[in-house]
Amino acid sequence: MKRKYYKTGELSKIYKIGRDSLKYYEKLGLLNPTRDKNTYRMYTIKDICNLSLIKELRSLDFSMQRIKEYLKNRNIETTKKMLKEELSLIEQKLEELLTHKDSINQRLKSINNAIDNTNVNRIELIYINKRKAIARKTNGEFTENVDYLIQRLNENLEENFYILGNSNFGGVFDSKSIDRGVYNNYKSILCFIEDDSVRSNFILDEGYYVTYTYRGDYKQSSRVLPMMYKFIKANNYVVLGDPIEIYKIDIYETDTEDEYVTQVQIPVKLLMDC
Known part of the structure; x- marks a missing residue:
C-alpha cells in the first residue's frame, strides 16, 4: 500500500x-x-x-x-515554457563553464611560461605588440598594496576576472616619483584584455621595451629601476613613457616569495629611430 x-x-x-x-x-x-x-x-x-x-x-x-x-x-503549457527557460539557463551555464575552462587553460599556460620561458636577472630589449588594458588610477602620493589595488580594479570590469594564475595584471609607476628617488609609487593598476575588446581605457603602444625579470618579493623596484635606466642611458635609448611591472607569479599562486616572478618594462625609442 x-x-x-x-x-x-x-x-x-x-x-x-x-x-x-x-x-x-x-x-x-x-x-x-x-x-x-x-x-x-x-x-x-x-x-x-x-x-x-x-x-x-x-x-x-x-x-x-x-x-x-x-x-x-x-499545466502542460506552463511546464513547456518552464522547460524552455531551463534549457536557456543551462546553455548559459555551459557557456560560462567553457569560458572558465578556457581561462583555466590560459592561466596554466601563463604559469608554465613564467617558469620555463623567462630569462631571469637579465636586462633585455624586446619588441612588444600593442596591448589593450583596463586601468584604474591610484593616489601617486602614497603606495597602496598592489593586491588591494587589483581588487579595486575589479570594480571597473563588467564581469569578475579570475585572480588565480592570471598574469595579466600590472602596475604603472609614477615617473615623477622615480625622478625624486621614490620607486614604489604607482600611477595606476591595470589588467590586460583581449585585442578585440571594446572595454579598454588604456593602450600600451607597440614598440621596443627594455625589460628585466626577477624572482622573489615583487617590491624590488628600488634596485631594478635604477639599473634599467642606467642601461638605457648607456645605450642612448630614449624613454617614451612610464615603466610598468607585470605580476607573472605572485601571492595568488604561491605563499613562497622565492617563487614570485615579476617583469618590469620601460618603453624606449632606439637611436636609429630618432
Whole structure:
C-alpha cells in the first residue's frame, strides 16, 4: 500500500534539506503539510513533487517568486515554457563553464611560461605588440598594496576576472616619483584584455621595451629601476613613457616569495629611430 504522508524528518533526510527551509517553503505557500493528532507536519505526495521541482529550479538559480508562479499555475503549457527557460539557463551555464575552462587553460599556460620561458636577472630589449588594458588610477602620493589595488580594479570590469594564475595584471609607476628617488609609487593598476575588446581605457603602444625579470618579493623596484635606466642611458635609448611591472607569479599562486616572478618594462625609442 502506498504511503500518503511523510514526516518532516523523512523529507529533510531524503532531500538533504534543512527543516528551516521546509518551513520557509511552507510559509511561501509552496508546501502545504497537514497536521496529525500530535500536531506534527505531514507532507503529501504533491508536496514531495513540489519539493523536487523547487530543488531542480533553485539549482538553476530561478527566483522563489518565479518558482511560486509556476507551481501555482502548473499545466502542460506552463511546464513547456518552464522547460524552455531551463534549457536557456543551462546553455548559459555551459557557456560560462567553457569560458572558465578556457581561462583555466590560459592561466596554466601563463604559469608554465613564467617558469620555463623567462630569462631571469637579465636586462633585455624586446619588441612588444600593442596591448589593450583596463586601468584604474591610484593616489601617486602614497603606495597602496598592489593586491588591494587589483581588487579595486575589479570594480571597473563588467564581469569578475579570475585572480588565480592570471598574469595579466600590472602596475604603472609614477615617473615623477622615480625622478625624486621614490620607486614604489604607482600611477595606476591595470589588467590586460583581449585585442578585440571594446572595454579598454588604456593602450600600451607597440614598440621596443627594455625589460628585466626577477624572482622573489615583487617590491624590488628600488634596485631594478635604477639599473634599467642606467642601461638605457648607456645605450642612448630614449624613454617614451612610464615603466610598468607585470605580476607573472605572485601571492595568488604561491605563499613562497622565492617563487614570485615579476617583469618590469620601460618603453624606449632606439637611436636609429630618432
